[in-house]
Amino acid sequence: MPAGPPSTRPVDVWLARIREPCDPAVLGAARGRLEMWEEERLGRLRRTEDQIRFAAAHVLVRVLLSTLRPVRATGWRLAETPEGKPFVSSPGTDPALHFSLSHTAGLVGCAAAASVPVGFDVEALERRLRVEGLARHALTPTEIATRPGDGPPSARWFLRHWTLKEALLKAVGLGLRVSLRSVEVSPGAGGPATIHHLPEAFGDPGDWRAHTLEPLDTHVAAVAARAGTPLDVRWRVLEVDEVLEAFV
Numbered sequence: 001m002p003a004g005p006p007s008t009r010p011v012d013v014w015l016a017r018i019r020e021p022c023d024p025a026v027l028g029a030a031r032g033r034l035e036m037w038e039e040e041r042l043g044r045l046r047r048t049e050d051q052i053r054f055a056a057a058h059v060l061v062r063v064l065l066s067t068l069r070p071v072r073a074t075g076w077r078l079a080e081t082p083e084g085k086p087f088v089s090s091p092g093t094d095p096a097l098h099f100s101l102s103h104t105a106g107l108v109g110c111a112a113a114a115s116v117p118v119g120f121d122v123e124a125l126e127r128r129l130r131v132e133g134l135a136r137h138a139l140t141p142t143e144i145a146t147r148p149g150d151g152p153p154s155a156r157w158f159l160r161h162w163t164l165k166e167a168l169l170k171a172v173g174l175g176l177r178v179s180l181r182s183v184e185v186s187p188g189a190g191g192p193a194t195i196h197h198l199p200e201a202f203g204d205p206g207d208w209r210a211h212t213l214e215p216l217d218t219h220v221a222a223v224a225a226r227a228g229t230p231l232d233v234r235w236r237v238l239e240v241d242e243v244l245e246a247f248v
């Protein structure tokens with residue numbers, strides 16, 4: 001009997017802690033082992049911490065992908081769309097692997113899934129966010145009305161919305177070309193989120209699933225995928241040194 005559709009869609013989310021100011025070993029491990037376009041992007045980043053976050057994320061995703069397919073971590077070919085969404089361009093990786101990257105203070109992360117577009121975002125809670133102004137820019141009136149209490153919204157409450165929206169926009173490959181206010185969500189407090197509205201670029205809104213993740217006290221993250229079924233989110237937190245050791 002042919003197998004039916006899977007009841008859940010596995011999505012792997014890996015986070016790597018980086019020390020800041022960071023160990024330049026990350027740059028040493030990445031140099032000469034990424035694609036030309038990645039080396040060029042790396043070369044254009046001015047701040048050392050941005051270079052290290054970029055290099056760490058692009059190494060991390062290769063190490064994660066190698067746990068899903070029998071390809072060496074240094075053997076992955078990656079490319080990016082004209083809109084900036086990176087993708088696997090290696091031949092012979094059916095079903096296709098999709099992934100998404102994010103970097104922020106102290107942490108880089110990526111999500112990967114087979115066959116379905118995926119988006120990932122992580123933000124540090126320590127950042128001094130002007131939450132009220134950002135909320136007016138990024139959230140819908142309905143979302144703002146759900147903030148708990150009468151005081152200013154907390155950074156955690158805001159970032160749950162923000163990361164969820166960015167994860168969705170990255171999954172569809174458009175990033176911030178699509179207005180954050182055209183997406184309406186209820187993130188909950190870790191776990192499956194409710195998606196109320198998505199713009200036309202997403203196709204059937206019923207196909208989309210998203211989760212907020214708070215594996216560390218210091219950061220808020222979210223993952224989204226056009227999965228059609230609930231997500232089975234499997235996350236792990238590593239130290240960047242472990243990632244570099246696996247980059248062979």
Ligand SMILES: CC(C)(COP(=O)(O)OP(=O)(O)OC[C@H]1O[C@@H](n2cnc3c(N)ncnc32)[C@H](O)[C@@H]1OP(=O)(O)O)[C@@H](O)C(=O)NCCC(=O)NCCS
Nearest residue numbers: 054083084085086101102103121122170173174175176177
């Ligand atoms: C993608 C975007 C949402 C990133 O947000 P951010 O919180 O600043 O940064 P993050 O670290 O979370 O994510 C950056 C990663 O998103 C990915 N990304 C970039 N453009 C993307 C797109 N269109 N779709 C999906 N992913 C994208 C890249 O992997 C990037 O990491 P890299 O530079 O190491 O490859 C935002 O930069 C964007 O929309 N860029 C494209 C449009 C643009 O340039 N707009 C100008 C501002 S309106």
